[in-house]
Amino acid sequence: MNKTVLAAIIVVIAMLGFTYVAVGSAGGMGGEGDWVNKLAVLGAVVLVIITSFVVTKYVRQMQNDRAGGKLADENWDGIGEYKNELPFGWAIIFFGLVIWAIWYFLAGYPVGTYSQIGEYNDEVAAHDAKFNEQYKNMDDATLNAMGESVFIVQCAPCHGLQADGMNGKAADLHVRLAEKSIKHVVMNGSNNNLLGTNMPMPDRNGLMNSNTSALITDAEIDAVTKYVAGGLKGSVGADVFAGTCAACHGPDGKGMDMVAPNIAEMSPAMVDMVLHHGKKGAIGAMPAFTNLTEVQYKALGAYVSSLSK
Known part of the structure; x- marks a missing residue:
């Protein structure tokens, strides 16, 4: 044997x-x-x-x-390979599996049948709709209270419970616009969807001071940065703002629809856009928050914008 x-x-x-x-x-x-x-x-x-x-x-x-059969024409260092026909049974199994896979994904699972994930998503969507309907007409006090609750859960891990940015780890939300953040945008431009569109703000190489008919200088950048950070008050940097920034942001800095955002104040609309699209700045990148309801976005925008007043 x-x-x-x-x-x-x-x-x-x-x-x-x-x-x-x-x-x-x-x-x-x-x-x-x-x-x-x-x-x-x-x-x-x-x-x-x-x-x-x-x-x-x-x-x-x-x-x-x-081994036997006909060798292929190609060889590697004298080592050849036989021409082997595809076994008929293998071909049937292969095409059968392809057909089964198409059915599985289109008519079987997950498209055409029950799934716990799908049920969960449907229940969350229904609950969110009910929540939005229930709280859509809140007064300002209730709106701010809800915004503070959402802030503690979603934002405090980075910005701190006091919204002070935890020693520079994130933005200090009590400051409307910090100097370093303004200067970073002027130097590098911005494309953070702060208007709900992809229209970017150019970097310094695209910013021209109409008063001097030349590209903005380092000294002018420093001056306009202090002017904007100071609440658009005083005379230092005002001429640079008027000649360079006002064309898009408006003479009062409150922005223009579909052109430039409001930089005179921390508006709920600005907060809402940052939450929806995230933001890259001098400190780093803040991710977008897509897990909130519309009421929560509104409440968080009201609360955060109230911190810098």
């Missing part, structure tokens, strides 16, 4: 013995009517036998068979 066949028989006997000992000692054979466990054990026995048979077959084939 071939050694491979003998080894396979020994393995089968050993595996069957191990299965019997493991299942029998655990009481897995079941009682007289326990067909589930009996079928499971039968399946294990069949699996062991088939696996041993298949492995034995291919091991013997590797031992005895010799």
Whole structure:
């Protein structure tokens, strides 16, 4: 008898013995009517036998068979490859799996059947709609109270419970616009969707002072930065603002629709846009918050904008 066949028989006997000992000692054979466990054990026995048979077959084939057929034209260092036709059964299985996959994703799961994720999302959407309807007409005091609650959960981890930015780790929301933030935008430009559009503000190479008909200088950047940070008050930097910034932000700095945002005050609209789109600035990048309801956006905008007044 071939050694491979003998080894396979020994393995089968050993595996069957191990299965019997493991299942029998655990009481897995079941009682007289326990067909589930009996079928499971039968399946294990069949699996062991088939696996041993298949492995034995291919091991013997590797031992005895010799390669034959037509070689491909290509070779690598004299090592060629035979032209093997695709087995018909493999082709049928492949195309069958492709068809099954298309059905599975379009008509089976997840598109066409129940899913816990889908049910959860539907319930959240329904709850959000109910929440928005219930609180859509809040007075200012209630709106600010809700905004503070949302702030503690969503914003305080970075900005701190006092909204002071935790020593520069995030923006100090009590400051309308910090000097370093303004200078960073003037130097590098901005495209933070603060108008709900992708219209960018150019960097310093695109900012020209109409009073001097030249690109804005470092000294002018410093002056206009202090002027804007100071609440657009005083005379230092006012001429630079009028000649460079007012064309888009308006002479009072309150912005123009679809042109430039309000930089004279921390408005709820500005907060809302930052929450929806995130913001990149002198400190770093703030992510967008897409998990809030419309009422929560409104409440958070009212609360945050009230901090810098």
